[in-house]
Amino acid sequence: MQKFFSAADIDNLSEAVQEALTLKANPRAHAELGKHKTLGLVFLNPSLRTRLSTQKAAIQLGMDVMVMNMDKDGWALETQDGVVMNGTTVEHIREAAAVMGEYCDILGLRSFPSLKDKEADYTEDLFNKFIKFCGVPVVSLESATRHPLQSLTDLITITEHKTVDKPKVVLAWAPHVKALPQAVPNSFSEWMGKAQQQGLVDFVIAHPKGYELSQEFTEGVNITHDLNEALAGADFVYVKNWSSFEDYGKVYPVEEDWLITNKTLEQTNAAKVMHCLPVRRDLELSAEVLDGPHSLVIKEASNRVWAAQLVLKRMLENLK
Amino acid sequence: MQKFFSAADIDNLSEAVQEALTLKANPRAHAELGKHKTLGLVFLNPSLRTRLSTQKAAIQLGMDVMVMNMDKDGWALETQDGVVMNGTTVEHIREAAAVMGEYCDILGLRSFPSLKDKEADYTEDLFNKFIKFCGVPVVSLESATRHPLQSLTDLITITEHKTVDKPKVVLAWAPHVKALPQAVPNSFSEWMGKAQQQGLVDFVIAHPKGYELSQEFTEGVNITHDLNEALAGADFVYVKNWSSFEDYGKVYPVEEDWLITNKTLEQTNAAKVMHCLPVRRDLELSAEVLDGPHSLVIKEASNRVWAAQLVLKRMLENLK
Amino acid sequence: MQKFFSAADIDNLSEAVQEALTLKANPRAHAELGKHKTLGLVFLNPSLRTRLSTQKAAIQLGMDVMVMNMDKDGWALETQDGVVMNGTTVEHIREAAAVMGEYCDILGLRSFPSLKDKEADYTEDLFNKFIKFCGVPVVSLESATRHPLQSLTDLITITEHKTVDKPKVVLAWAPHVKALPQAVPNSFSEWMGKAQQQGLVDFVIAHPKGYELSQEFTEGVNITHDLNEALAGADFVYVKNWSSFEDYGKVYPVEEDWLITNKTLEQTNAAKVMHCLPVRRDLELSAEVLDGPHSLVIKEASNRVWAAQLVLKRMLENLK
Numbered sequence: 006m007q008k009f010f011s012a013a014d015i016d017n018l019s020e021a022v023q024e025a026l027t028l029k030a031n032p033r034a035h036a037e038l039g040k041h042k043t044l045g046l047v048f049l050n051p052s053l054r055t056r057l058s059t060q061k062a063a064i065q066l067g068m069d070v071m072v073m074n075m076d077k078d079g080w081a082l083e084t085q086d087g088v089v090m091n092g093t094t095v096e097h098i099r100e101a102a103a104v105m106g107e108y109c110d111i112l113g114l115r116s117f118p119s120l121k122d123k124e125a126d127y128t129e130d131l132f133n134k135f136i137k138f139c140g141v142p143v144v145s146l147e148s149a150t151r152h153p154l155q156s157l158t159d160l161i162t163i164t165e166h167k168t169v170d171k172p173k174v175v176l177a178w179a180p181h182v183k184a185l186p187q188a189v190p191n192s193f194s195e196w197m198g199k200a201q202q203q204g205l206v207d208f209v210i211a212h213p214k215g216y217e218l219s220q221e222f223t224e225g226v227n228i229t230h231d232l233n234e235a236l237a238g239a240d241f242v243y244v245k246n247w248s249s250f251e252d253y254g255k256v257y258p259v260e261e262d263w264l265i266t267n268k269t270l271e272q273t274n275a276a277k278v279m280h281c282l283p284v285r286r287d288l289e290l291s292a293e294v295l296d297g298p299h300s301l302v303i304k305e306a307s308n309r310v311w312a313a314q315l316v317l318k319r320m321l322e323n324l325k
Numbered sequence: 326m327q328k329f330f331s332a333a334d335i336d337n338l339s340e341a342v343q344e345a346l347t348l349k350a351n352p353r354a355h356a357e358l359g360k361h362k363t364l365g366l367v368f369l370n371p372s373l374r375t376r377l378s379t380q381k382a383a384i385q386l387g388m389d390v391m392v393m394n395m396d397k398d399g400w401a402l403e404t405q406d407g408v409v410m411n412g413t414t415v416e417h418i419r420e421a422a423a424v425m426g427e428y429c430d431i432l433g434l435r436s437f438p439s440l441k442d443k444e445a446d447y448t449e450d451l452f453n454k455f456i457k458f459c460g461v462p463v464v465s466l467e468s469a470t471r472h473p474l475q476s477l478t479d480l481i482t483i484t485e486h487k488t489v490d491k492p493k494v495v496l497a498w499a500p501h502v503k504a505l506p507q508a509v510p511n512s513f514s515e516w517m518g519k520a521q522q523q524g525l526v527d528f529v530i531a532h533p534k535g536y537e538l539s540q541e542f543t544e545g546v547n548i549t550h551d552l553n554e555a556l557a558g559a560d561f562v563y564v565k566n567w568s569s570f571e572d573y574g575k576v577y578p579v580e581e582d583w584l585i586t587n588k589t590l591e592q593t594n595a596a597k598v599m600h601c602l603p604v605r606r607d608l609e610l611s612a613e614v615l616d617g618p619h620s621l622v623i624k625e626a627s628n629r630v631w632a633a634q635l636v637l638k639r640m641l642e643n644l645k
Numbered sequence: 646m647q648k649f650f651s652a653a654d655i656d657n658l659s660e661a662v663q664e665a666l667t668l669k670a671n672p673r674a675h676a677e678l679g680k681h682k683t684l685g686l687v688f689l690n691p692s693l694r695t696r697l698s699t700q701k702a703a704i705q706l707g708m709d710v711m712v713m714n715m716d717k718d719g720w721a722l723e724t725q726d727g728v729v730m731n732g733t734t735v736e737h738i739r740e741a742a743a744v745m746g747e748y749c750d751i752l753g754l755r756s757f758p759s760l761k762d763k764e765a766d767y768t769e770d771l772f773n774k775f776i777k778f779c780g781v782p783v784v785s786l787e788s789a790t791r792h793p794l795q796s797l798t799d800l801i802t803i804t805e806h807k808t809v810d811k812p813k814v815v816l817a818w819a820p821h822v823k824a825l826p827q828a829v830p831n832s833f834s835e836w837m838g839k840a841q842q843q844g845l846v847d848f849v850i851a852h853p854k855g856y857e858l859s860q861e862f863t864e865g866v867n868i869t870h871d872l873n874e875a876l877a878g879a880d881f882v883y884v885k886n887w888s889s890f891e892d893y894g895k896v897y898p899v900e901e902d903w904l905i906t907n908k909t910l911e912q913t914n915a916a917k918v919m920h921c922l923p924v925r926r927d928l929e930l931s932a933e934v935l936d937g938p939h940s941l942v943i944k945e946a947s948n949r950v951w952a953a954q955l956v957l958k959r960m961l962e963n964l965k
Contacts, residue, residue, distance in 0.1 A: 096923035283416035
């Protein structure tokens, strides 16, 4: 594996999940594989779960880890070619990426979208250039449009907790006060769409009108504006807010009630509720659900380690 | 040991000090104990000594260490239940603590007080919830009302440098220009009060009127407003500023001179002078004392490693 | 080696370069040397290359590394004696350095100049006091007036890529929009001047009038204001902006064109072009040069590891 950026980077999802669960059962089984290999984690934005779980995964594989926080303001990177750099950007992605590639065997990069320039965000310009210029395998720690370690984690968690062979999985839009990226729902839809194709799940997205995701991520996926229709018989409900893709980065007022509660969940098949975290209680998801037997959010976050470890393991095997 | 938060978490102080000194004599004797165990250090506030000494201690026990800086503004945690999180807090302590507990075998947390809401600070709400929700042993790296690693260090340092069996130890208030927490003097008083009960020291607090500490920390302790009375015959003088507990977080003007100098120390038993650092020279403590033979401040800071290593060792032994 | 601060800290440059290249050929050959030794990296200013390459070097020597970011605003250090610290500085360099020396076997320090107070910057007051008070060997990670790890790296890179026995090396001033320190050109001049004395290179500096470096760093070095004269027959062109030393920290308008391009390089001996990075494209150095066969900048950055590893190795050998 040379990059881990989207669902396209893993062919057989079921095999990948099984491999991750094998790592979970025996975390130090490959402690020699990463010996004398260095993972560099580059954060252009804040991170808690991704930072800690990826470090943990790398340590368990025997790797050395170096963390680099490059705040977007403090160390602004230029991504355009042909620009005279006489403004606020201090280093070009060509040099920055190439240099980090010299010091590390594998790199991870986190870079959030601007939510202002749809085209720049959705062409994944910064991320693609980072991959191109660094010259080593790159793990996405969340990019402008995708969060694949989260989605792989989610598939692992669904596999562990499913009670039927092919569970019904619902991605349910939720309210928020801020404009959030579409990266998590894009990725979840991309991965669950693929999982549906491979016969692993039935997948539905429910969101209010105006919150359509980019079609790039929802091909072949059922979409409804009726939350209750989606929840009927659901085995897993994946709760997440996102801002508008069409009217890019905007937050529309939504009149209907999209907050999932214990009452709402009665129409499901005793559904397990998931969220990538951080979650705003009683705004995105009701506290009673988070604190009750429906919730998988902590086990889900815990599984981030095994998704990261699977990806790093495959990259390390490819280095040899 | 499941938590290290106050003097109540160590029964026999003398035994603990001897164990710490044994570690100091042979730092790598337990390098296998922490193998494949992860310490997560979570800082909601800045740290130099605590950060480095606790990392060093963990490394010497063979642990892997992950550091997480969660600036209070950048990643504001909600601690209250029943709140609709539509304001500035981005994650609830319930989720944040639980997730970090999934990635780490032991956690350390630093969280300063607000100095605005006495009740919130003195109930140690955030710290207690962190302990409750993370599910793994927790070391205080300084909380709103206590700094126990500092106080254990201080007892180790006093034991190493005492010239009489039961030294007279004075906690002496000192001037400052900013409003500082009571955490260090609270803890010092709590630990020295306990050390006095166990026959290890004679303990006195000297401070100006209006600077009374919470009675919770000073039970059975002699308190005077006369610095010279306290210093007479003292073997150790522990210098520290704090703001008012009663009129919470306020700084009162003090007319008398509370700055310790070589002259002031003449009335002591050639007292050793201690301070937790950082110290403002010639404001809190005179430069001549800091640079002269009375000062123990660097040796004291150095001993932070052994206090941390003792606590981590006991927690690791308890994990097994 | 007790400190690595200037060219004076290495006697025989050729031997040092060969030793570094031997490390490059076998990075883990001395993995036992640093076992149970701790390197503390203290950054008062941002760092990418220095941070990562020095960590990597230390890891390859088997050391444990602890990183401490002390932002100048967040943790302002007092350097003057005799000052009542009732202002903005929170800790004196005497205590801060001494404490860090207690936790680490070797320390690295990065501290940029103010560019406002020439005397304070050029006496290297903070750096010298740090060395004096910490009590352990200190590696400069760039100080107010020098960046010796960069210059040693540059000499390694020149040695690797030279095609004649004694190459002509040009330090060429370049335009910028900000006022930059003289540390890199000072150091480069100091090291190349010494390399010239030891028969390794011919060295010339080219800069516009008004951009004279301190004579302390340019003794015995040819200096011209004519870029073309300097470039004629050059084997290496080291491109770097700096602000005025004389009119300290000022940026003068320069009318002539000092931007190096492929055209400019035609008069050289197919010169290799170097830059310490970060570089502003088409402002300091043309993109066509950076992306073409003349450029050594990535290989140069990569060599930072071997300069750091050589210095740490010599310090570790001296600890024994």
